[in-house]
Amino acid sequence: MDFRLTKEHEAWVDEVRAFLDEEFDADAREAVRRGGGEWGGDVIRAFRGRLVEKGWLSLTWPEEHGGQGRSMVEQVLLMDELAYVGAPSIDMTSASVAPAIIRSARPEQRDRWLPPIRDGSVEFAIGYSEPDSGSDLASLRTSAVLDGDEWVIDGEKIWNTGAEYCTHEWLACRTEPDAPRHQAMSVLIVPIDAPGITVQGITTWRGMRTNQVWFDGVRVPAENLIGERGHGWRYVTQALAFERVAIGITGGLRRLVDDLTAYCRATEVDGEVLADRLEVERALAGLEVDLELARLLNHRAAWMIDAGRVPNAEASMTKVFTTELHARASTVALDVLGPHGQLDPYDDRSPLAGLAQLMYRAAPYLRFGGGTNEIQRDIVAQRGHGLPR
Amino acid sequence: MDLALSDEQEALRESARGFLGRAWSTSRVRGARTPDGAGHDPGLWREMAALGWLGLAFPGAVGGGGGDLLDLAVVFEEAGRALVPTTLHSTVEAALLIDRAADDDQRAVLLPPVLSGDRIVSVALQEAGMRSSPAAIATTASRDAAGDGVVVDGTKLFVPNAGVADALVVVARGPDGVVLVVVPTDSAGVVRTPLQTFAGDAQHMVAFDRVRLPAHRVLAGGWPAVAHVRRDATALQCVEMAGGARAVLDMTVQFVTDRHQFGRPLGSLQAVQHQVADLSMRIDAAWLAAWQAVWRCAGGADAEGAEREVAIAKTAASDAYVDATLTAHQLHGGIGFAVDHDLHLWSDRARWAAATHGTSDEHLCSLGQLSQPRRVS
Numbered sequence: 141m142d143f144r145l146t147k148e149h150e151a152w153v154d155e156v157r158a159f160l161d162e163e164f165d166a167d168a169r170e171a172v173r174r175g176g177g178e179w180g181g182d183v184i185r186a187f188r189g190r191l192v193e194k195g196w197l198s199l200t201w202p203e204e205h206g207g208q209g210r211s212m213v214e215q216v217l218l219m220d221e222l223a224y225v226g227a228p229s230i231d232m233t234s235a236s237v238a239p240a241i242i243r244s245a246r247p248e249q250r251d252r253w254l255p256p257i258r259d260g261s262v263e264f265a266i267g268y269s270e271p272d273s274g275s276d277l278a279s280l281r282t283s284a285v286l287d288g289d290e291w292v293i294d295g296e297k298i299w300n301t302g303a304e305y306c307t308h309e310w311l312a313c314r315t316e317p318d319a320p321r322h323q324a325m326s327v328l329i330v331p332i333d334a335p336g337i338t339v340q341g342i343t344t345w346r347g348m349r350t351n352q353v354w355f356d357g358v359r360v361p362a363e364n365l366i367g368e369r370g371h372g373w374r375y376v377t378q379a380l381a382f383e384r385v386a387i388g389i390t391g392g393l394r395r396l397v398d399d400l401t402a403y404c405r406a407t408e409v410d411g412e413v414l415a416d417r418l419e420v421e422r423a424l425a426g427l428e429v430d431l432e433l434a435r436l437l438n439h440r441a442a443w444m445i446d447a448g449r450v451p452n453a454e455a456s457m458t459k460v461f462t463t464e465l466h467a468r469a470s471t472v473a474l475d476v477l478g479p480h481g482q483l484d485p486y487d488d489r490s491p492l493a494g495l496a497q498l499m500y501r502a503a504p505y506l507r508f509g510g511g512t513n514e515i516q517r518d519i520v521a522q523r524g525h526g527l528p529r
Numbered sequence: 530m531d532l533a534l535s536d537e538q539e540a541l542r543e544s545a546r547g548f549l550g551r552a553w554s555t556s557r558v559r560g561a562r563t564p565d566g567a568g569h570d571p572g573l574w575r576e577m578a579a580l581g582w583l584g585l586a587f588p589g590a591v592g593g594g595g596g597d598l599l600d601l602a603v604v605f606e607e608a609g610r611a612l613v614p615t616t617l618h619s620t621v622e623a624a625l626l627i628d629r630a631a632d633d634d635q636r637a638v639l640l641p642p643v644l645s646g647d648r649i650v651s652v653a654l655q656e657a658g659m660r661s662s663p664a665a666i667a668t669t670a671s672r673d674a675a676g677d678g679v680v681v682d683g684t685k686l687f688v689p690n691a692g693v694a695d696a697l698v699v700v701a702r703g704p705d706g707v708v709l710v711v712v713p714t715d716s717a718g719v720v721r722t723p724l725q726t727f728a729g730d731a732q733h734m735v736a737f738d739r740v741r742l743p744a745h746r747v748l749a750g751g752w753p754a755v756a757h758v759r760r761d762a763t764a765l766q767c768v769e770m771a772g773g774a775r776a777v778l779d780m781t782v783q784f785v786t787d788r789h790q791f792g793r794p795l796g797s798l799q800a801v802q803h804q805v806a807d808l809s810m811r812i813d814a815a816w817l818a819a820w821q822a823v824w825r826c827a828g829g830a831d832a833e834g835a836e837r838e839v840a841i842a843k844t845a846a847s848d849a850y851v852d853a854t855l856t857a858h859q860l861h862g863g864i865g866f867a868v869d870h871d872l873h874l875w876s877d878r879a880r881w882a883a884a885t886h887g888t889s890d891e892h893l894c895s896l897g898q899l900s901q902p903r904r905v906s
Contacts, residue, residue, distance in 0.1 A: 141538075141599060142531045143821045149530070213530055421897035428896050432841045433814035440817060443532050457810045514799070520809050521802035525782045528797040 145217075152214050156221045163190050164227045172226045184228050192260035197234040205242055205250060206258050212445040216389065216438065223391030226495075231302075233257060233264045235386045237310050240327075240379040244367040252363075253329065265303040265332065267311040267353065268376060270296060275515050278321045278373060282313040282355060284328055284365075291315075291328055291365065293336075293358040299509075303339045303351040308332060311355075316370045325372035329364045330355075346501040380511055381455045385445070387510045388438040388458030390431060393469055396499055397427050399492045400473050407491075414476065423472050430469070434462045453524030456516035463506035463513065470500035532817070538603050545582075545607040552576055555871040558612045562874075563723065568731030569616045569649075569693045577613075578646025583621065587628060592641040598761060598827035602768040602820065609772030612874055615730045615881075616649060618769065619689035622762040623650035623698050629758055630698075630709050630750030639696075639711060648695040653685035653712075653735055654755070661759075661887060663700075663707050663752045668737065670701035670708045670747070679703075679747055681710055681740040689885075691721045691733035698748070699737065700755055707752040716740050728881035729874070761826045763886040764839050767819035767846040770882050774812045774850040777875045781805065781857045784865070801860060808853050815849035818842040840892040847883040854879045 145153070164187060171183035191197050200215050201207020215230065222229045229235075238257050241250060256262035273280040282295025293313060303309070308329055315326040332339070336358040342350050367375060401424055404415035414420050438458040441451040473496035474481040485494025507513050521527045534542065553573060561570045577583065586601040587593025594600075601621065608617055624643050627650070628636060642648040659665035668683025681701055691697060691714065699710045712719060718740040724732045748754070782805060785796035795801050822842035825835045854876035858865050865872040883889070 141534055141820060141824055143824050145530060422893055425893040425896035428837075429841045429844045429893070432838075433818055433845055436817040436821065437810070437814055439530065440532055440813075443530055447533070453809070454813075457813060460806075461810055461814065514803070517803040517806035518799065520806035521796070524809055525805055527782065527786065527802050527805065528794055 149214065149217060152210075153217055153221065156218050159194070160221060160225050160227065163187065164225055169226060172228075188228060188231075189260060191230075192258070195258070197230060197260065198238065198254075198258045199230075201238060201242060201254070201258075205254050212385070212442040213439065216385070216442040219386065219389045220391030220394070223389055224395045226392075226395070229389070230386065231263070232266055232383060232386070233262075233306075233310075236379045236383040237264050237266070239382050240375050241366065243378065244371070244375050246367065249363070249366060262308055263302065263306040264308050264310040264329075265300050265306040265351070265353070267297040267300055267309045267313075267330075269299045271298050271352075275512055277312070277376070278325070280312060280314065280325070282311070283317070284311075284313045284315050284326065286315075286362065287359075289362045290359045291362060293328065293330065293355045293360070295355050297353045297355075298342075298351075300339075300351040300353045301348075303332060303353050304341060304349065306332060309337075309353070312372055312376050315365070315372075319370055322373045323370045325376070326369050327366045327372045327375050328360060329366060330358060330360050334358050334360065344505065346498070346505065348502075348505075378450075381450065381452060383510050384455040384459035384516070385438065385441045385451065387506060388434070388441065388455075388462040390435045390438055390462055390465075392499070393431050393434065393462070393465060396469055396473060396492070396495055397424070397431055399495060400424065400427075400476065403491050404476065409478075420476055423476060427469050427472060430465050434458070434465050437461050453520045456511075456519040456524075459510060460513045460516045460520075463503065466499055466506050467503035470496050470503055474500055532820075534603065538600065541600060541603045542607060544580075545604050546610075548576070548580065549607055549611040549613065553611050553613065555612070555874060558614075558871075558874050561614050562729030563731050564725070566729075567693050568690060568729065569614050573613070574616065574646055574649075577617065578644075582617070583624070583646055584644030586621075587624065587640065587644055591628070591636050592644040598765065598823050602765055602823045605765050605769040606772035609769030609878075610776040612773070612776075612878055614690075616690045616693065618762070618766060619651045619694075620649050621765070622758060623652045625761060626652055626698050626709070626754060626758040627711070627748065630748035630754035632749055635711075635745065635748060649690065649693050650696050650698065650711075651688060651690050651694040653688045653691070653697040653699045655687045656683070656685055661891065663755075666700060666702045666707065668699065668701040670699070670703045670710050672704065673741055675741075676743075678741055678743045679708075679710060681712060681737040681742065683737055685735045685737075687724065688721075688733045688735045690731050691735050692723055692731050697735065700752075703747075703751075707755065709748040709750065709754065710742060711746045711748065712737065712740060712742060716742065726881070728877040730878075730881055759886065760835060760839050763843050764819065764822035764826045764835075766882060766886050767815070767839075767842040768823055770846040770850040770879070771812060771816040771819045773875055773878055773882070774808075774815065774846075774853040777850075777853045777857050777872070777879075778805070778808050778812055780872065780875075781808075781853075781860050784861055788864075795860070804856050804860060808849075808856055811845075811849040812853060815842070815845040818845045837896065840887075840896045843887055844889045844892045844896075847889045850879040851883050 168183050195208055198207040199210045200212055203209040219229050241253055270280050284291040284293045308331055311328045311330050312325055314324050316324045336356040338354040340352050404420055407414050441454045441458045444451045477491050480491050481496050483490035522529055560566055581594045582604050584593035585596045586598055589595045627639050643650050656667055670679045670681050673680050694714055696711050696713045699712050701708055718738040720736040722734045726732055785801050786794055788795045819842045822839045825838050857872055
């Protein structure tokens with residue numbers, strides 16, 4: 141048993157930090173701060189280009205598929221560092237869709253899709269949820285019908301984040317209408333500029349944009365069906381397990397707790413240093429405990445993947461624990477910061493550059509996104525402990 | 530990073546679980562409980578000693594097995610699961626303290642009979658006004674005017690298993706700071722009074738009235754030795770608690786699987802499943818933190834880091850174990866509330882463990898003192 145990072149891992153963290161010092165400069169940090177972490181801005185897109193050049197978006201892919209063959213622990217360490225400085229993270233195209241393609245797609249599909257994902261020219265919006273199919277994902281109704289050598293798609297998707305700038309849709313749809321519901325689904329890759337697709341923005345509480353997307357007789361070649369017909373449920377649930385490990389990243393929380401601690405040590409209120417107040421000291425200590433537990437659960441899930449095991453309950457645990465800590469920690473921070481915590485990020489008097497309030501308003505999305513935390517608890521109880529469905 | 534036990538440790542775990550499954554049971558736990566029992570089981574004790582558990586983490590020269598704290602933790606996790614009497618933990622802690630604080634001659638005399646199971650020892654630390662601060666120690670060890678020995682005066686509280694202990698390592702205030710004195714419990718002037726607590730383990734008030742001891746009973750290491758060993762013993766206790774909490778979770782999963790209401794298993798209800806899931810998540814987190822703490826202590830890494838990780842582990846373990854038992858009571862309902870059912874045996878142990886080696890409050894306070902930004906970008 142060894143909880144330490146290996147020498148190679150430590151060197152990797154140093155390499156990432158040196159890169160971020162160089163490439164995620166003050167201008168980029170300021171742009172992210174003012175944009176509230178929005179992904180679509182020019183500075184952010186340029187930074188993503190640098191990640192592509194480094195090959196870090198394909199870090200864990202096997203070398204035979206053009207990746208670097210690095211471990212999941214290293215990817216998690218990279219994501220921790222990116223989150224710590226507020227940089228855009230490894231997106232779901234790289235962290236969730238690409239691993240699914242590597243595992244499940246046919247060889248010619250890997251050759252077709254992996255190179256453009258690696259060079260950044262293909263990016264996916266993930267089409268799972270529908271207006272009437274959220275937690276009950278297997279009830280989705282968007283359909284694809286084979287017409288000659290083309291699939292014809294009709295239906296609608298929602299919470300389709302990134303559809304306004306992504307190139308393709310990673311679309312879960314019903315291709316086997318007569319099969320049992322978990323064998324009725326397939327995954328299609330659909331160019332977002334295909335005729336018949338309509339994208340409409342939805343503005344969220346946090347300010348980030350997501351989308352509703354309509355498919356009206358959209359035609360794609362038959363070879364765009366990934367892997368095998370009727371196996372979509374398995375591909376989607378596997379992709380979601382990887383996504384949950386990515387959502388469980390704790391680098392952003394580390395940043396919040398660090399900045400909050402530094403602020404409390406440097407700030408006097410009513411003639412007393414905030415950090416010297418018993419309730420503040422106690423609150424910060426409680427966050428330290430929970431943050432360490434969250435980090436352990438997250439790194440364990442990554443370690444399991446590297447050890448050749450599939451984290452099911454464990455992926456759900458890191459997702460639940462981290463996202464609920466986002467809510468709790470940002471609430472604690474806003475309480476400690478008092479009225480100043482309300483200030484917008486671009487107000488120079490805003491403590492922590494607005495991080496606490498941004499995290500507070502993003503937390504609900506983390507808790508219900510990627511499979512709600514209620515569904516995750518079902519998974520822990522049913523798959524982890526064998527309780528009946 | 531490697532979160533798996535070694536093959537040898539896995540083998541030790543299997544043999545420990547197998548042995549306790551055969552040699553120990555909840556009916557024996559009940560038999561050992563105070564006030565009817567002594568909080569201790571001599572038969573189990575001899576068998577554990579024969580397996581080498583008491584000496585696992587001690588060098589061969591003093592009769593130990595030459596292993597480390599991680600090996601010991603494997604056994605403690607299983608002991609926590611099976612509710613082995615607290616004499617195991619209290620004796621190992623006292624032996625670790627002797628090992629750290631004594632000189633070679635003292636170790637050669639004191640440790641072998643403890644590690645072989647022939648003598649039981651315990652640490653006498655707390656007092657009416659003292660839990661963890663050396664400045665608050667009121668018990669004195671003064672120079673014996675009649676010779677070169679010491680005289681111990683004072684009263685210790687919550688001394689674990691003092692009733693069956695052959696000797697106590699007494700933490701006292703000497704002329705030049707904290708000193709440790711090994712006091713045989715049959716010395717003149719030692720009076721042991723059992724405390725009536727609810728957990729069924731044995732804790733005592735021990736009064737020392739002008740207890741005279743020769744100089745070779747004083748150990749050289751002072752408070753630093755106590756602090757170091759308490760840190761290690763706390764980490765071990767966290768693993769023990771994680772083992773106990775997992776036993777409670779397993780018992781509860783079994784119950785809600787077997788128990789039917791509304792024509793279906795209780796465990797098919799989401800309200801029940803989510804409580805199970807929450808416990809599972811928190812126990813896994815506490816288990817990871819506990820093993821990280823033991824690993825850090827075992828590696829002799831820098832003391833400050835270990836203190837932080839031990840404080841995190843104890844807070845997490847106490848909260849997870851106590852909540853596991855309380856949630857288990859809720860899910861078992863009346864069946865688990867009746868003392869015929871075994872659940873309360875773990876509920877008692879959990880509350881004892883939470884109060885021992887620093888409460889969550891105390892560990893959060895010490896973390897608050899240590900807290901600073903971990904990384905500055």
